[in-house]
Amino acid sequence: MPDAIVAVGTAPSLGVWDRARLRWGENVRIFVAGRIGVAGVALLVLIALFALVHPLLLATVWDPQIYDPMGGFTRDTALPAAPSWTHPLGLSRFGRDVLSQLMYSVRVAFGLGVFAAAISVSVGTLVGCLAAFYRDTLVDTLFMRLANFFMIFPTFTLLVALSGVAAIDLTRLAIIIGLMGGLGGITVVLKARALGVTVKPFIDAARIAGGSDLHLIVRHVIPNVLPLSFLYMMFTVTSAIFAEASLSFFGLLPNVRMSLGLMINEAYTAGYLGGPLLARYWYLWVPPGLAITLLCAAFYMIGRGFDEVVNPRLRERS
C-alpha cells in the first residue's frame, strides 16, 4: 500500500512530525470536502455543549434538591409528569427531572466512550506495531491468535456473561471494552498498516544510522499508523456507548447509578414502554434514545469523514 501513508510527505530532510504538520492542511481540506465528517464534528460540539451546561445550570438556576439527576425530587405532582415550563422534558417515575438526567447521562456516555476508545487505541496501536516490527516471532503469533479470538467473538454476549459473574462498574466496563477492542480488530488492521511501514527504506536508513528498536517504533512506525488509530478510536467510542446502554437497559450493571440505558430501563421495567402507554410517555424514552443515536452517529460520521483522509483510494479520481 504505497499510497496509504498519509502523514508522510515528500521532503526527506524533515522529521516525521514536521512532515505530518505539513500534511495537516491538506488532510483538513479532504476532511472538509467529504462533508459527512464536518456534520459529525458540528453535531458532536453541540452535544458536548449540551452536556457541559449541566453543572453550570445546577450551580446557578437549578435547585439541586429538585433537579439533581439522582436525588432530586418534586412534591405534589402525579408521577411521571409530562413536560412543563419548569421541567422541559417532564419528571421520571421517581420524580427526577428528565432533562437534568439526560444532560448528566450524556456526559457519562461521553466519558465512557472516550476512555474506552483511548484504551483500545493505545493498546491496539502498540500491539499492532510490535507485532509488525517483530513479525514472525513469538510475540507476533501470540498476539495475532489473541486478536483473531477477540475479533470474531460477540463482545456484547461476552459482556452479558461477565456481568452475571462479576459486578462491573463504569471504569471496569470501559477497560474491558477497551481491551477487547484493542487486542482484537484494531490490532489486526494496525499490524497490516504497520507492516507496510516497516519495509520502507527510511526504516532501514534509521536503523543504519544507529536507531534502536524502541526509537524506530516510537519515532517512525507509530507516527505513520496514527491516523488509522484515530479512525478506529471513533468506532470504538460508538460500540462502548452502545454496550453500556444495552447492559443498563437489561439492568445488568447494578453499580451504574445513572446513564442513558438506565433511563430507558427505568421506564421499561415500569411497563411504560412494552405496551400501549409508549406514546403517552414519550418523554421518558425519546430523549435518551435519541441521545444515544445522535452521540453514536456523531462519532460514526467523524470516523467516516476521517476514513476518506486515511484511505486515499476512497477519494474521487481526479
Place this chain on the structure above:
Amino acid sequence: MTKYLFRRLMQSALLLVLVVTAVFLIFQVMPGDITTMIIDPETPPEARQALIERLGLDRPVHERLVIYLGQLARGDLGSAFPTATFRGGRPVTEIIIERLPRTIILFVAVVVLNYLIGFLLGRQIAWRRGTAGEFVPTAIGVVLHNTFTPVAGLVLLWLFSLQFRLFPFGGWQDFAIWRPFIERGLTSNDVFVPMIFSATFMTLWALLVFRATARMERRSIRRAARALGVVVCAAGAALWWERTGLMPLAFDVVHHMALPVLTLVLIGFASPMLVMRDSMLESMREDFVLTARAKGLSQRAVRNHHVARTALLPIATSFALSVALVVDGAVITETLFSWPGMGHALLRAVGEKNYPVAMGVVLTAGVAVLTAHLIVDLLYALIDPRVRHA
C-alpha cells in the same frame, strides 16, 4: 489447497480450545462460593463435604478444566440449575438443541436480508456518488445503524402490533394453532429445522436465478425470467410444505418472526451497504473499468459485471465479522420480543445466576462464530486464488 485447508482447520481447533478455556475461566472468577448456590444450605457439614468432593469442587482449577474439556468432548455440558426459566434442571445440551434452531432461523433471515439490501443499495449509492441518491440512503442508514436496538424494537412493537395490529405482540407461537399438533407429540424443532432448510434452499435458488439471468441485456426479458424463477421457487416450497401438513405452523412462526427480523434488518443493513460502497469506490478507480467504458458497454454492465464483481471480496470479509454483531443483536431482540432462543436463554440465565446454561450459550455462540469464520475463509480461498497460494 489441501495444505491451506489443513492449516486453517488447525487454527480453528486451536481457537476453539482458547474459547472454551476463556469461557471456563470467566465463570471461575465469580465472587462468592458456588457451593452455597447449588447445595441446600440445610445440608449437614459432612454430607456437604461429601457432595463437594463428589462434584469435584475441591480440586484445583486446571484439573477441573481438564475434566470439563473431557465432558465437552463427549457432548456433556452439565445440567441447568433448576431456576424459574429452566425448571426441572434439564441437561444444558437438551436446552440448546431445543432453542438453537429458533435462533438460527432468525439469524439466517436477518443476514440474508441485510446483505441483499446492503449489497444492492451499496452498489447504487457508490455509482451515484456526490448526488442526493448517495446522500439520502447514507443519512438514513447512519441514523438507523446508530439507533438503540431496544428502542427500535419497542417502537416497532407498538406501531405494528398495537396500532396497526399487523403482527403479534412478541412470543413465537399462537397456541390455538399449535395445540392439535403438540397433542400429537410435535416439538418446535419439527417445524424450525425444515424452515431453516427451506430458507437456505430458497436463498440459494434465488441467487442462482439472478446469476443466470444477469447477462440478459433486455430489461423486460430479464425481469420476466427472474419473476418466473422466483415464482417457481415459491410454488415449489409451498407444495412441499403443503405435503408435510405443517404449513399453518410455518406461517405462524414467520408471522411472529417478522418484527424481530425487521428490527435487526433496519439496524443492520447500513453496515454492508457502506462496506459495499467503499469497496465499489475502490474498484471504480481501476483501469479495467475505464477499458469497459471505452468498449462502449452499458452503464449497467460496467457497474454490475465489472465493478461490483470485483468489489465483492471485502463484503465476504465483513460478513465474517458481522456474524458477531448479529449474535449480539439477537441477544437483545430475542429478549425484547420474548422469542425463546439462545439469546433469551442467556439473559435469563445470567439474571437467574444459572451458570451452566450461560456457559453453554456463550460456548455455542463461540462455536457458531468460529464455524462461520471458517466457512467464509474457505469460500474466500475458492474465490481468490491469492489467498490459498500465499
